[in-house]
Amino acid sequence: MARVRKKKVAVVQCTGGCRRQTEISKASGNGCQQILETKAGTVSCEYGCLGGGSCIEACRLHAIYINAKGAAEVDPEKCAGCGLCAKACPRSLIRITDAEYNIYSACVSEDAGAQTRKNCETGCIACGICVRNCPMGAVSIENNHAVIDEEKCIACGMCAMKCPRGAIRDYNGIFTVREAQVGS
């Protein structure tokens, strides 16, 4: 069966691994901004997804949802890569990437490793295992998190497989499990 050619897709660079303290109301369309302003129910990581749903509101294709961990997640089957969600995210966590680069770093925390480990179950602790295992020399640690250079990346998935924290993800759900696949 022929599927639509896909050029771009959105990825959320946070998996919501920090233990959220309070339930956040997603009633308002401007949820994330509101959370930021009121500081109510803010997640412990200051780089993570707020879970306020601004991206959901912005998406016309219903391709984004809040996963079991309270973070936004994109359904790559539905996403057209238009970029509206990326614009709506006040923390600039959503990146528009080429569909063939299905491996992405799902944490942009600039906290030191120890702090991230305290805050989050799945945050990047800048251990560098991905850097050592990348066959292409495409991964580096910048500002305490893994950054993949798409110019060099061949999407082999080695970094995602080796990451001890699950901070590098495969949105095709093959090398790493998508939240949706664990039946949230």
Added chain:
Amino acid sequence: MKETYTFTVNGVERTTTEDKPLLRYLRDDLHLHSVKDGCSEGACGTCTIIVDGRAVKSCVLTTKRAVGKNIVTTEGLSDREKEAFVYAFGSKGAVQCGFCIPGMVMAGKALIDHVPDPTEEEIKVALKGNVCRCTGYKKIIEGIQLTAAILRGEAQIEPDLEKGDVYGVGQHAFRLDVREKVLGYGEYPDDVEMEGMVYASAVRSKYPRARILDIHAEKALALPGVLAVLTADDVPNNKVGHLQQDWDVMIAKGNITRCVGDAICLVVAETRAVLEKAKKLIKIDYEELKPVTSITEAMAEDAPKVHSKGNLCQSRHVTRGDAKKALAESKYVVTQTYKTPFTEHAFLEPESAVAFPYKDGVKVLSSDQGVYDTRKEISIMLGWDPERVVVENKLVGGGFGGKEDVSAQHIAALAALKVNRPVKVTFSRQESINFHPKRHAMEGTFTLGCDENGIFTGLDCEIYFDTGAYASLCGPVLERACTHSVGPYCYQNTDIRGYGYYTNNPPAGAFRGFGVCQSEFALESNINLLAEKVGISPWEIRYRNAIEPGKVLPNGQIADCSTALKETLLAVKDVYESNPGRAGIACAMKNAGVGVGLPDKGRAKLVVHDGKVELYSAASDIGQGCATVFVQMVAETTGLGKEQIVNKGANSEVAPDSGTTSGSRQTLITGEAVRMASADLNKDLQDAGGDLTKLEGKEYFAEFFDPTDKLGADVPNPKSHVAYGFATHVVILDEDGRVKEVYAAHDSGKVVNPISIQGQIEGGVLMGLGYALTEDFPLKDGVPQARYGTLGLMRSTQIPDIHAIYVEKEELLPFAYGAKGIGEIATIPTAPAAQGAYYAMDHVLRTKLPMENTYYSKKQKAVK
């Protein structure tokens, strides 16, 4: 209870309790050998399979993470898909060595399943993770396009093509090995499984130069499943070497290592897993010593001696006329120093061999470039008569010169004789990179002069090669660098000095182009500088000096009737001139055949058996397609079809020695022997009224030898080589300085297989572009820093449009239907042409490879 992992493979549910790379499970447990192990690092793509509809590298995914997934390998394709891929890849010439092919097929299928009518761009992107070192990708892309068209019902399979009733010289011949390579059932050594087979692997040096103080093998030997740990003491004669026996099989206790590829001991174990464990238990005490890491260091008076006789491994002095005088009297003279790097062959198949006790000796199933060479080296090591060693080629997953020396074969033989069982030795990718000889790194100073019309007067040059830890083929490679540093022109004053020095870097030896890539890069660059001084175009200066039939080459050889350099220049004239400021041009020549007075013989035997003609000739097909070329020669001579001719491959027990696959020699030298034997057979066949069955049991043997003169022979016009191929390449850059197009015009005499030759040219050009722009082999104190993925090999998304042009003359050499061979020359002129294009663009002379300050180097830097 142990955790179990269940998934579906090719429609069958499978369960395992082992958590390991899926690649190992598919190969070792399910024996799905289409899934090739090219690196096990995620870099090469040979192990690509389809998981839940996506192309995935099976070395990356594990059995544990594969739970519940649906896995398809080439073996699991539908019959319709199999036929489509076989036909499309065969008819488009997508298959050369074949080691990348099943991975390419799976990447292609994953794409076609999603996008039934993929564009060229989409295919390139889909293949980004799959490296091909032979084809230059173009033919594979075309193969996938045609497959898609067949599967859509828009193109048809023409069964006659594969059947090959018309299979003679010049025909669109469907290679013999397409089906087995596309579907992945063809056997490379690593695919061989034998009753009772065990595994061996060498523990190699941690340091390039260190004294081995002690080897502690007790813990390894105590591990259940370990059969033996061999050291230098167990080797009857601890020296091997292709030409010079200077290469220790293992470094003995008390001796000093020469490079990180050096073996110290050899572990033999029941399984791969035990083997890996045992290797880690071996403890070696080293006294680390300062390595010799450059030519300059090697030349220093107080330099440590890498070999006892000193660090100068080889030298050559090639001279004719009076270069000094000619240059002094020249109107224009250019002197420039150039530097080129080591280059890794990066063939997709890492070295592998299986050896087992056989008759009164040993048999080795091998991936190499000459079974008789391998036999010779092993027999020297064992101190045996060569006949006791039998070597047979399995499929060879690329060589490019890097499989001329023994690597896995001799240690497999040693281990097999020790444990009296079949032993497989397969190198890891890093082991391969650290061990086998590279293209020599060169530093050279070239002085070229010309008169006021741009006519060359003389050349003086000094070439320094870093031959690393061992000689390998340093002598002949250095010699070809010297003899070809003159270029395909006609001037008579040359003074060329060449020196090859030992260092503690990885060894250097044969690599497609055989020294000529280095020296012609330097020469062609100097030619551009002279053209500028004279005030004529780079095309014009080459045309004015170009060799033509009857004229005398700088080495004194009279150019034969087939010489068509000028035709190649004319073929690219328009395209060169229509891209001013964006185009670079370079010419090259390359010998076909070993020449220089050596007994370079081609041999072939034809046997009529069971109504078919069996061809016996030990000439390794390393992917370039000579096995098919020989069958085409038989077909041309006898009129028989492909199905009546069987090439029995390279096996030293049954096939006569037809020399090494080296020096672009097989098509011409062995091809002529095949033609001669075929002509004898055909005579009888005609007498028998064309009825082959009447010749049952008959044998036809032929040996071809066209003598040449040795280097410096005291004759007015020494004939160095049986033939030379000629070429002119034009490289065109786009606005950003990216290579947009390459026009590669070649004179290789009669074209035997038009599709194959295009693939050879395209692949050679891409290799040359890599040499010019992206490939490097950085060393830190003698230790290679690159992994397979960071060598800078060009990938499918980086390829320019390569136009392979061949000029065929009426006048041809009287051998092998006039074919001259294409293997090496396709790689030679590309780098200088690219360098010339950049010079035309920004007037910056780049004297070092890979070139600095280009679109490609900036890309590399920007992301570091």
